[in-house]
Amino acid sequence: LITTANSPKALISTRSLGRMGIDVSTADKKKYALSSLSRYSKDFYLYPSPKDTPIEFIRELTSLVKKHKHDVLMPVHSEDTYLIAKYKSRLDPFIKVPLHDYSSIMAVNNKGSLMQVARDLGIPIPNTYYIEDLGMLSQIADEIEFPAVIKLRETSSSIGLSYVNSKEELISKYKETILKYDLSPSNYPLIQEYVEGDGYGVSVLFNQGDLRAKFTHKRLREYPISGGPSTYRISVKEPKMEDIATRLLEYFNWHGVAMVEFKMGNNNKPILMEVNPRFWGSLNQAIQSGVDFPYLLYNMVLDGDVKPVLDYKVGTKTKNILIDNIAVINYIRRTRDISLLKEFFSLPRNDDILSLADLFPLLGFVQTG
Numbered sequence: 001l002i003t004t005a006n007s008p009k010a011l012i013s014t015r016s017l018g019r020m021g022i023d024v025s026t027a028d029k030k031k032y033a034l035s036s037l038s039r040y041s042k043d044f045y046l047y048p049s050p051k052d053t054p055i056e057f058i059r060e061l062t063s064l065v066k067k068h069k070h071d072v073l074m075p076v077h078s079e080d081t082y083l084i085a086k087y088k089s090r091l092d093p094f095i096k097v098p099l100h101d102y103s104s105i106m107a108v109n110n111k112g113s114l115m116q117v118a119r120d121l122g123i124p125i126p127n128t129y130y131i132e133d134l135g136m137l138s139q140i141a142d143e144i145e146f147p148a149v150i151k152l153r154e155t156s157s158s159i160g161l162s163y164v165n166s167k168e169e170l171i172s173k174y175k176e177t178i179l180k181y182d183l184s185p186s187n188y189p190l191i192q193e194y195v196e197g198d199g200y201g202v203s204v205l206f207n208q209g210d211l212r213a214k215f216t217h218k219r220l221r222e223y224p225i226s227g228g229p230s231t232y233r234i235s236v237k238e239p240k241m242e243d244i245a246t247r248l249l250e251y252f253n254w255h256g257v258a259m260v261e262f263k264m265g266n267n268n269k270p271i272l273m274e275v276n277p278r279f280w281g282s283l284n285q286a287i288q289s290g291v292d293f294p295y296l297l298y299n300m301v302l303d304g305d306v307k308p309v310l311d312y313k314v315g316t317k318t319k320n321i322l323i324d325n326i327a328v329i330n331y332i333r334r335t336r337d338i339s340l341l342k343e344f345f346s347l348p349r350n351d352d353i354l355s356l357a358d359l360f361p362l363l364g365f366v367q368t369g
Contacts, residue, residue: 001025001070001095003061003084004077005035005044008320008352011361012284013076013294014040020295025070027061037360043068050079058087065095072301073097074294078156081278082106098301100255100277108252108277111190112153115272121251123244124271129191137174140191141167147194150174153187156276158228163194195271197263199230200238202245203286204260205296205306209253211246212300213309215291217282220317223327225334229281231324235289235316238262241270248275257293282318288350289316320352322365 002010002017005026011034017024018040026035027045036044045064048056061084065073073095075081084091085102099105107113115128126149129140150173152160160181164170170191177189199219205212221232245260259280261273279293286293290312300306328343353365 001027001045001065001068001073002035003027003047003073003075003080004050005041006030006033007077008034008365009076009279009281009283010035011038012287012352013074013279014038015355015358016287016292016294017298022295022298025068027064029057032364034361034364037364039358039360050083054083057083058090062090062094065091070095072298074297075099076279078109078278082109096301098256098297100252104252104254105277106154108249108258108275110153111151111274114275115190117251118248118272121247123248124265124269126195126271126273127193131174131188131191132185134175134188137171138167141170144170144191145193146170149192149194150177151190151192152177152181152183153190158224158226160189161227163226195263195265195273197265197271199273200236200241200262200264200270201230201280201282202238202241202260202262203257203280203283203291203293204245204249204254205257205293205300206249206254207300207305208255209250211250211308211310212306213291213293213296214242214246215286215289215293215312216242217285217289221319221324221327221331223323223330225327225330230285231327232319233282233285233317235285235312235314237314238264238270240268244270244272248272257297284350284352285316285318286312288318289313316350318350318352321354 002013004010005028014024014035023042024040025043026041027047029049035041047060050057075084085099085105088097091097115125118125147163147165150162162173164173201217203215216236216238217233218236219230219233222228222230241262259276262270263273265271291309296306328340332340354362
């Protein structure tokens, strides 16, 4: 059973498991969710909004798994993953849930606590400033180098992310962010130095603290282009990053999937940016390169373990063509490089949504967009 069926990563997971002959059901708060339109979705269930009515969501989900007898519950998005982890004990009697404990997931998801752990482990991080009293803001604004970045401690994608270029802009945008997201002092945003460099992601699967699969990709384009999910990527090998990601998640005795994000800084030095303690938007990239995380996770849950997959095809490219075309327009505006226009006429072999063998989800994605 895959939840948040309206997300592309749910569709990718549904196709991954369905192609392997596994019966997949999907569920979402929205009718005609993206994954429910897939030929590989055998059944579809509606549930209350995890965000708006979390207790009702858990109650209905518990009823679903109790009634329909699925083997594995596979949440893929932040709003369902964290909530299911929090109430995992209610679901455990009826279904296997391959998630780490809630406290560890939230410790990894919180950029503030994550940066402190990384610093203690000697892992390179951006210069990071913590504010619990707005009286500190002016002093830090005098010390920091610009441009700088304001980040929410707990968020996904580029939500709440701001780039600032002056003391005045930092102070104004910081206060605006606090008001917009109604933040308490203990959860005030981080301020970090802006790190130049290409973005990378190291995706992993762990079994009770032991690495079982790894995969690394480089971002070629993203949207928003100032810093958002990747829309076009390539599979690469970066042993330094992979070692750092492994060491960091071993510290948390990690269980399940995660993606560790980096920027490649000066002197070929990986700098940790954040960890997504759940499935990630570029999941298709790993599958097309030979590391099928949903299928590996499914088998690990049912069999207790899985044979490690630590090698994969390098040079494989994937994209989400519909969103990437928007990104291309923005890159052309920024760089004035009209040669990028050719991207509009090159259909990808490994698109996240477009599949000639499974076309209906594309219609749903276009309609949603």
